[in-house]
Amino acid sequence: MLINKSMGIVERKEREREEMRQLILDGAQKLFLANGFEKVSIRNIADAIEYSPATIYLYFKDKNQLLFALHQRGFVKMVGEFLPLQLLADPFEKLVEMGRSYIRFAVENPELFDLMFIMNAPMDTLDKEDWVEGDQAFGLLTRVVQECMDAGIFQKHDVQSTAMMIWSGIHGYTALFLRKRLGMFPECDRELIMDEAFNLFCETLRRGL
Amino acid sequence: MLINKSMGIVERKEREREEMRQLILDGAQKLFLANGFEKVSIRNIADAIEYSPATIYLYFKDKNQLLFALHQRGFVKMVGEFLPLQLLADPFEKLVEMGRSYIRFAVENPELFDLMFIMNAPMDTLDKEDWVEGDQAFGLLTRVVQECMDAGIFQKHDVQSTAMMIWSGIHGYTALFLRKRLGMFPECDRELIMDEAFNLFCETLRRGL
DNA sequence: TTGTTTGATAAACAGTGTTCAGTAAGTTTG
DNA sequence: CAAACTTACTGAACACTGTTTATCAAACAA
Incomplete structure (x- = not known):
């Protein structure tokens, strides 16, 4: 395993992971503030950011x-x-x-x-x-x-x-x-x-x- | 329509309706206080009082x-x-x-x-x-x-x-x-x-x- | 190039509130 | 009393919900 190569990739992955978290949160926040909490589901959020509902569970328990x-x-x-x-x-x-x-x-x-x-x-x-x-x-x-x-x-x-x-x-x-x-x-x-x-x-x- | 007869029946029906309302509320209250609101559904309440879920909607909008x-x-x-x-x-x-x-x-x-x-x-x-x-x-x-x-x-x-x-x-x-x-x-x-x-x-x- | 890890997903599970057609009793009428 | 009508009730369906899992393709490591 080449240390400097894989370390770059690990860092990028970490960054991408954080970006994805923020993308989900941005979508969720927009929907929540617009429609209220009761009317927003995981599926709605997933639709808004154009990902599958299951993906959200890879970033939030x-x-x-x-x-x-x-x-x-x-x-x-x-x-x-x-x-x-x-x-x-x-x-x-x-x-x-x-x-x-x-x-x-x-x-x-x-x-x-x-x-x-x-x-x-x-x-x-x-x-x-x-x-x-x-x-x-x-x-x-x-x-x-x-x-x-x-x-x-x-x-x-x-x-x-x-x-x-x-x-x-x-x-x-x-x-x-x-x-x-x-x-x-x-x-x-x-x-x-x-x-x-x-x-x-x-x-x-x-x-x- | 015999007035005194049907009036007795109307009164009884009204009484029975109110009793049913209270029965539902008693069941609901018992479940809510025991399990918290989030964990009690109309179906749970219906089960508890041994009626169908749809019946509850005849007494509460x-x-x-x-x-x-x-x-x-x-x-x-x-x-x-x-x-x-x-x-x-x-x-x-x-x-x-x-x-x-x-x-x-x-x-x-x-x-x-x-x-x-x-x-x-x-x-x-x-x-x-x-x-x-x-x-x-x-x-x-x-x-x-x-x-x-x-x-x-x-x-x-x-x-x-x-x-x-x-x-x-x-x-x-x-x-x-x-x-x-x-x-x-x-x-x-x-x-x-x-x-x-x-x-x-x-x-x-x-x-x- | 092969093997392995990773990220994303479709489909399913078990549940929700609610509606509606249908049924079986209770009540009124001829 | 029998027929007609009214009422209380329900099974089954609808359109959702949060969450899990098997699957698959792309990214990576050897």
Whole structure:
């Protein structure tokens, strides 16, 4: 076996394999974002990229693993939207803007958000190392919370619990809204109430934490 | 047509129809709570109650409508757990206990909770009148919030927005926990952090609202 | 050139929600 | 009571789903 020859081939194969993975994910993402998750099957994805359904199983163990790969893409995108906000000087303003960003991300990318925070499917079989993207996003939040404490805006509590509390508060609206659980409010008032509730949450944190 | 005779029969038929509906729902509920939603099919339900799958479609337009009927059962159960708490004298304590109840309900009845607040399916086709159960539960919350305002515990804001904010806060944890989105915390700390975050939320409301 | 590995696939399996023609009882009418 | 009609139910089919496996041709190694 000629080492330099086969090594080149191995590298190319690896590259081609990764390209194929991305091709599948691109096709899947396009379909999911356009038609919603419930209406997209492995066969649809295979058709879209002009391969047989069985081929997809050479690159992803099952549908959940494919969904999880998209879940990771979602986190990359979300963290990308959080990063510019880190430049804001006032830590509390930074926190509020991150909350607003979270909600905006959810409204603009409902399918991705679903995958990241609501759907069961992608979390079914999961290792520790798969959490790096989620960790990164939550890390940004804890850091801002710590800054708020350091600046004396918040009292000093356990940072993790505080961050968790804030995340939950923001996530709550978002999830209820996305899953159409606000039927008790008349359609027209809904956006207003959401907005008021968000502002009230920020105000309450400001005063009470 | 003899009026008194046929009226008796019509009534019996109506009664039998309702009994059949309940029989189907009982079977469905038992299977869903035991195996989770993803693993229960119309055929399973039909087998369990010893009828043909097609029969179920004589009583429910489709699977979503069946799920929505269970969703309503869930609300009846939850409101049933909230009612005794209404006797508590201190409105803030009442609010906190309702929050605790919400979380406990979710942990003890994850499948029902899922149906009530997370799953897409049962909300797909929904009229206004279908919201009575949800309205009732949210009504209990707004009333307690109003009491807190009247007692001077909370500042006077829009009751609806305030109730929405509190609901979201509590719902947030619950949904994230149930959907296994707390992978960034080590397994053993999770319950503790959830508890701390809940207490912190109550404390913050107490001080900041 | 021969032998081996690899990537892709057609076909099948076991399941899903849902519809519909057909049947056998229950009910009403002459 | 017998005939006509109505109703509740079902078997079988339709068009899907995710997933596995035997097969085959092309790429590679000896």
